[in-house]
Amino acid sequence: MFSGFMVNAWIVATIVAVIGGVVGFFVVLRGSAFPAHAIPKGAFAGAAGASLLGINTLIGLGAFSLLAALGIGRLGRRGRSDVVTALALVLMLALGAAFLSRTSQYEPEIYSLLFGEILGVSTTEIVPVAVLGLVCLVAVAVLYRPLMLSSVVPDIAEAKGIRSYRMQMAFLVVVAAATTVTVPVVGALLMFSLMVGPPAAARALTSRPALAMALSVVIAMVTVWGAIAISYQSNWPVGFFVGVFGAASYALGRGAAALRSRVAGQQSSAIAAATS
Amino acid sequence: MTTQTSQSEILTVTGVGVTLAGRPVLDDVSFTIAPGEFTGLIGPNGAGKTTLLRVVLGLQQPTSGAVIVDGRPLSRHNHAAGYVPQKVLLEPDLPLRAKDLVALGIDGQRPGIPLRSRKRAEAVREMLHAVGAESFADARVGELSGGEQQRVLIAHALISRPRLLLLDEPLANLDIRSSQEIVTLLAKIATEQQVAVLLSAHEINPLLPVMDRVIYLANGRAATGTTEEVIRTDVLSRLYGYHVDVLHVHGRILVVAGPPEAAAGVPTDVALQAG
Amino acid sequence: MGAVFEPGFFTSSPVHVAIVIGTVVAVVSAVVGVFTVMRGQSFAGHALTDVATAGGAGAFLIGMSPLLGFVGLSTAGAGVLEMIGVQRARGRDLATGLVLGVAIGLAALFLYLDATATATTGATQQILFGSIFTTQASTIPMVVAFSVVALGAIVIAYRPLLLSTVSSDIAAARGASVRAAGLLFMLALALAVGLSSLAIGTILSTALLIGPPASALRLAKSVGRALAVACLIGVGATWLGILLAYDSYYWGSSHQALPVSFFIVAIVFVTYLLSGLRRSARPRTAAAPGAAPSHAAASPAAPSRATPAHAAAPNQATG
Numbered sequence: 001m002f003s004g005f006m007v008n009a010w011i012v013a014t015i016v017a018v019i020g021g022v023v024g025f026f027v028v029l030r031g032s033a034f035p036a037h038a039i040p041k042g043a044f045a046g047a048a049g050a051s052l053l054g055i056n057t058l059i060g061l062g063a064f065s066l067l068a069a070l071g072i073g074r075l076g077r078r079g080r081s082d083v084v085t086a087l088a089l090v091l092m093l094a095l096g097a098a099f100l101s102r103t104s105q106y107e108p109e110i111y112s113l114l115f116g117e118i119l120g121v122s123t124t125e126i127v128p129v130a131v132l133g134l135v136c137l138v139a140v141a142v143l144y145r146p147l148m149l150s151s152v153v154p155d156i157a158e159a160k161g162i163r164s165y166r167m168q169m170a171f172l173v174v175v176a177a178a179t180t181v182t183v184p185v186v187g188a189l190l191m192f193s194l195m196v197g198p199p200a201a202a203r204a205l206t207s208r209p210a211l212a213m214a215l216s217v218v219i220a221m222v223t224v225w226g227a228i229a230i231s232y233q234s235n236w237p238v239g240f241f242v243g244v245f246g247a248a249s250y251a252l253g254r255g256a257a258a259l260r261s262r263v264a265g266q267q268s269s270a271i272a273a274a275t276s
Numbered sequence: 277m278t279t280q281t282s283q284s285e286i287l288t289v290t291g292v293g294v295t296l297a298g299r300p301v302l303d304d305v306s307f308t309i310a311p312g313e314f315t316g317l318i319g320p321n322g323a324g325k326t327t328l329l330r331v332v333l334g335l336q337q338p339t340s341g342a343v344i345v346d347g348r349p350l351s352r353h354n355h356a357a358g359y360v361p362q363k364v365l366l367e368p369d370l371p372l373r374a375k376d377l378v379a380l381g382i383d384g385q386r387p388g389i390p391l392r393s394r395k396r397a398e399a400v401r402e403m404l405h406a407v408g409a410e411s412f413a414d415a416r417v418g419e420l421s422g423g424e425q426q427r428v429l430i431a432h433a434l435i436s437r438p439r440l441l442l443l444d445e446p447l448a449n450l451d452i453r454s455s456q457e458i459v460t461l462l463a464k465i466a467t468e469q470q471v472a473v474l475l476s477a478h479e480i481n482p483l484l485p486v487m488d489r490v491i492y493l494a495n496g497r498a499a500t501g502t503t504e505e506v507i508r509t510d511v512l513s514r515l516y517g518y519h520v521d522v523l524h525v526h527g528r529i530l531v532v533a534g535p536p537e538a539a540a541g542v543p544t545d546v547a548l549q550a551g
Numbered sequence: 552m553g554a555v556f557e558p559g560f561f562t563s564s565p566v567h568v569a570i571v572i573g574t575v576v577a578v579v580s581a582v583v584g585v586f587t588v589m590r591g592q593s594f595a596g597h598a599l600t601d602v603a604t605a606g607g608a609g610a611f612l613i614g615m616s617p618l619l620g621f622v623g624l625s626t627a628g629a630g631v632l633e634m635i636g637v638q639r640a641r642g643r644d645l646a647t648g649l650v651l652g653v654a655i656g657l658a659a660l661f662l663y664l665d666a667t668a669t670a671t672t673g674a675t676q677q678i679l680f681g682s683i684f685t686t687q688a689s690t691i692p693m694v695v696a697f698s699v700v701a702l703g704a705i706v707i708a709y710r711p712l713l714l715s716t717v718s719s720d721i722a723a724a725r726g727a728s729v730r731a732a733g734l735l736f737m738l739a740l741a742l743a744v745g746l747s748s749l750a751i752g753t754i755l756s757t758a759l760l761i762g763p764p765a766s767a768l769r770l771a772k773s774v775g776r777a778l779a780v781a782c783l784i785g786v787g788a789t790w791l792g793i794l795l796a797y798d799s800y801y802w803g804s805s806h807q808a809l810p811v812s813f814f815i816v817a818i819v820f821v822t823y824l825l826s827g828l829r830r831s832a833r834p835r836t837a838a839a840p841g842a843a844p845s846h847a848a849a850s851p852a853a854p855s856r857a858t859p860a861h862a863a864a865p866n867q868a869t870g
Contacts, residue, residue: 029370033648034594041754082593083765087823089597090758094816097680097755101810110675111666115659142387149384152372152417155361156432159333160385161353189601190659193652200645203371207416212371237663243656247649257369 006232008121013224015126015133016182020194021202021217022140023178026171028199030151034082035072035172037192038089040179042068044113044188045096051109052099058128062180068092069172077165115239116187118228125184132181139174147171148209186224190242194220197246201253219249285344286311286356286439286472287332292341294327300496301327305341307491307500309474311439314466316483317476319493325476326362328493329444332474333359346439354440358433358471362444366418366425374420374428375400375413381432403431406469407461423454427461434465441465443475447482455482462486480507481528507531557798569683569793569811572694576750577759577785579698582705583743584764585774585781586736589716595632597757598647599744602628602654604753606745607678608661612668617678618693621753622745628654629741633734681752681812683793694746701742708732708739713774750789751812758812759785762819766826788818 027036046064047057068088075084100110112120121129140147150157150167158164175195182191202215227241287309294302301324309315317325330336332343334353343350345357358381366372379390379400390396404413407427412420417428426446433441443462447455463486466473477483480490484503491500492507494515499506506512507529509522519534560566587596603621610620628650635646665674677685705712711732714721747756763784764777771777792815800808 028645031644033644034597037594037597037648037651082591083588083761086593086597086757086761087765087820090755090762090816091820093754094758094813094820097752097810098813100676100680101813102807108666110679111662115655115662141389144389145380145384145386149380152366152370152377152380153361153364153429153432155364156359156429157385158335159353159357159359159361162385187659189655190652192648193655196645196648197652200649203369207371207373207414209371209376237659239659240656240663243652243654243659247653247656250645250649 006119008123008126009119009228010225012121012126012129012185013118013228014221015129016185016191017194017220017224018217019133019136019178019182020191021198021220022137022213023175024195024199024220025202025213025216026140026147026151027175027195028203029148030171032171032175033192033196034085035069036175036195038072038085039065039068039172039175040183040188040191041089042092043176043179043183045092045094045099047113047183047188048096048099048110052102057184058180061183062176064092065176065179065183066173069176070169073165073169073172076168112187113183114187114189115237116183116185116190116242118185118238119231121185129181129185132177136174136177136181139170139177143167143170143174186242187239190239190246193243193246194223197248197250198223201249204253204257219253223249284310286313286346287474288342288344289332290342290344292328292331292338292343294324294331294336295339296327302331302338302498303496305491305493305496305498307489307498309440309472309489311472312466312470313472313488314463314483314486315472315474316480316487316490317474317493318478318480318483318490319476320478323493324496325478325493326444328498329442329474329476332440332442333357356438357440357442358436358438360426360429360433360441360443360446362446362448364425364429366420368416368418370416370418372417373414374409374417374424374431375404377417377428378403378431378435381435383436399435403435404428406434406465407431408457421454422449423451423457426450426454426458430458430461430465434469434471438471440472440474443473445476445478447475447477447479452482459483459486480531484527484529503529555798556794557801560794560797563797564688565684566793566797568686568688568691570790571691572686572750573683573789573793573811574786575694575698576746577763577789578782579701579739579743580747580756580759581763581767581781581785582702582778583736583739584760584762584785585767585778586705586712586716587740587760588764588768589774590712590736592740593757593761594644595647596740596744596760598632598651598654599625599628599741600748600753600756601651601658603744603748603756604678605654605657605661607748607753608658608665608674611665611674611678612661616690616693617682618690618697618745618749621748622697622742624654625745625748626738626741629737633737677752678748679752679754680810681748681750681755683750683811684796686749690749694749697742697746701739701746704735704739704742708735712736751815752810755812755816758816758819759789762816762823763788766819766823769823769826770829784819784822788815788822791815791818 027033043061043065046060046062048060049064050057050060071088072085075088146157146162147167147170149160150162150164154164179191186194198219199212199216201219202212205215206212223242223245226245227238230241231238285308289308290306292302292305293300305328317328319325327336331338332354334350345354379396382396382399383390404410407430409424409427409431412424417425420428446458450458459482462473462475465471487503489501490503490506491498492512492515494512495517497515499511499515507522509520512520512522512531521532521534523530523532584596587593603625606620606624607617609624610617631650632647635650662675708731711729715729715732743760744756747759751759763781766784767777767781771780792811795814796808796811
């Protein structure tokens with residue numbers, strides 16, 4: 001399981017998990033689950049277009065995820081954001097549908113675009129993934145403080161000169177960049193699972209922001225590694241396990257949090273009873 | 277009222293008017309605030325209190341008038357002011373402790389990652405102590421009670437050492453006791469740290485013991501001065517445009533709209549002496 | 552490009568079936584969609600399409616009718632969402648996201664098994680992009696039956712749904728069963744998603760669910776009128792889409808038609824943009840149609856995230 005081509009899969013999976021965990025921290029913080037789902041799907045349409053035109057898939061992915069991000073950000077300024085996200089998303093998908101109708105043998109390609117092709121990653125593909133991933137991380141590092149402020153207390157941030165609109169756009173562009181990198185690996189649909197489940201679990205487990213982000217990455221890594229391992233043994237698709245493990249990690253995180261608050265509640269009521 | 281800004285004033289607002297969507301929200305509002313002064317911005321809902329605060333924060337361009345902060349005309353945003361907004365939504369599972377939120381107030385507007393340093397931690401601890409929030413410094417901000425959250429937000433605003441602290445309806449959702457505690461805390465901060473406090477409220481009584489000056493806002497117009505100068509039947513009636521009565525009951529003030537027959541739009545000039 | 556109605560359009564039997572199914576589906580989507588948008592549940596509506604994908608793929612695997620697969624799993628998914636029933640908007644979004652994740656995983660599994668176990672291709676395409684031109688006429692009764700159930704659910708829950716859009720507290724105080732209304736709505740939503748998945752595919756089903764209602768709510772002042780306008784837009788877009796898709800076969804020399812779903816989505820999107828222009832031509836008022844007060848139920852209820860609040864109008868858009 002650890003030899004030859006599988007090494008690539010492990011490396012790429014780790015990179016993807018780090019990106020997913022870090023960017024996902026803010027996705028959950030800002031409640032942007034829908035855009036985080038919509039942008040990868042938009043990217044999928046771009047990849048379809050790229051393969052139609054015979055150009056590098058990454059370009060199509062990048063262009064369309066950026067388009068989706070900017071569209072959602074720009075249109076979301078005036079209209080209802082969830083409606084806008086839905087419509088921007090389906091528009092891009094419609095374009096993807098049009099592209100795909102023009103090619104003939106596309107079913108396997110659709111599948112790998114949707115659910116990833118993690119086991120088929122070649123060594124040359126690792127470099128752009130790593131580079132773009134690094135860019136994502138640097139962007140998050142630079143944006144960290146104002147993005148935190150704008151996400152948690154937007155009015156105060158606005159008063160300090162941090163415009164909510166700009167932060168939203170910057171954030172969406174980072175999601176787009178993360179998407180471009182990770183969609184070829186885990187697929188358009190599953191990138192979302194990595195960006196939502198692990199961070200949701202992490203924040204239920206700890207109240208410290210830095211630790212929450214670190215935990216988010218760790219849980220994402222465990223999810224992806226576990227998925228690869230079991231997929232390798234069972235021959236079932238990696239995507240299935242990523243989706244299920246992502247959801248499971250969230251459920252576990254919520255369960256742990258609920259247990260913790262119940263214990264805390266019992267403790268405080270015991271104290272109250274003892275001191276009354 | 278002085279027309280030239282003296283260096284000792286922390287905030288000078290002259291003739292500010294704001295028109296939004298064709299409707300005049302503020303009309304010729306003028307007042308000054310000295311360092312360390314506790315000023316209450318009182319008025320009914322919809323009078324324009326939030327708009328006025330936003331003007332002072334630099335978030336709202338006035339259609340007329342000028343704002344001078346710390347001797348300089350107001351630029352894009354007000355660096356001299358700390359701000360506690362009216363509605364802050366903090367989810368219970370937000371991974372942010374009280375001390376983290378306060379730490380963000382030090383330099384949260386600058387890009388990059390905060391570097392952990394003893395000086396920062398010390399400053400945060402001091403500020404939490406100053407607002408009486410040490411006991412819940414490690415709790416999630418989303419799990420704090422209304423009063424506790426207010427303290428944390430005040431600490432967040434103060435940690436960057438502003439000379440002016442603006443609070444938008446901080447007492448609105450607090451019970452009486454928390455309300456009194458916050459008011460006492462703010463008064464202490466105003467005098468001890470020489471931070472001018474400007475807070476808006478629609479209920480004047482909780483502020484009576486500590487207010488130095490009051491700005492009463494009604495119909496977008498303002499009357500400023502001490503409580504005795506402003507909260508009077510004649511002054512308020514003129515502001516409202518119809519007769520209102522100012523009643524004193526056991527040291528508390530009640531502003532009551534006059535009988536319907538008197539609401540003919542003609543303000544009375546007869547000053548009713550307080551009973 | 553030749554005539555507006557290319558030869559054989561009116562006599563073609565697949566076109567007849569397509570028109571019938573398309574019209575029914577458009578109406579159901581429009582009606583359910585108006586409430587979906589008002590309740591701020593566009594994400595849930597979209598999430599269910601991915602659940603439907605899994606359902607369709609699973610149905611294909613066991614040789615069941617795709618419509619049953621779409622509707623079946625979608626209803627199950629809606630049930631789970633309702634059970635999780637988290638109160639806060641953000642928590643609900645997260646829960647939706649996680650159900651979505653599981654559904655996607657299942658879709659991955661089923662589609663993979665479809666391709667390998669049955670050795671037939673084209674299933675993915677049909678599921679994702681719809682089969683309105685290839686569906687048999689015999690499916691129509693089932694389509695109509697599900698539509699009647701969906702519309703019936705909305706009719707029964709109409710008043711409590713409206714009330715709870717404004718405030719669930721008011722609705723509960725009036726004795727309206729908010730919970731039951733919510734359940735009925737989710738059922739209708741699941742059915743709408745299932746039906747439109749058949750017509751235009753799971754990937755694009757959201758367009759018919761959200762697009763016409765979103766445009767209608769921007770244009771109409773009352774819910775009744777919004778429902779009517781949404782139906783008009785939805786049906787119009789569907790008919791026009793079917794026509795254009797049929798005609799596109801004759802465009803150029805490649806004789807490759809563009810999918811119906813593409814045209815429908817494009818039309819719906821353009822309509823939405825146009826409805827926005829119309830609204831900006833009106834002076835800004837404090838309560839514009841479509842800015843439903845149910846922002847507590849809408850996506851991330853962070854105050855003044857996207858627009859600095861103009862003091863005359865309450866915050867409209869969120870994160």
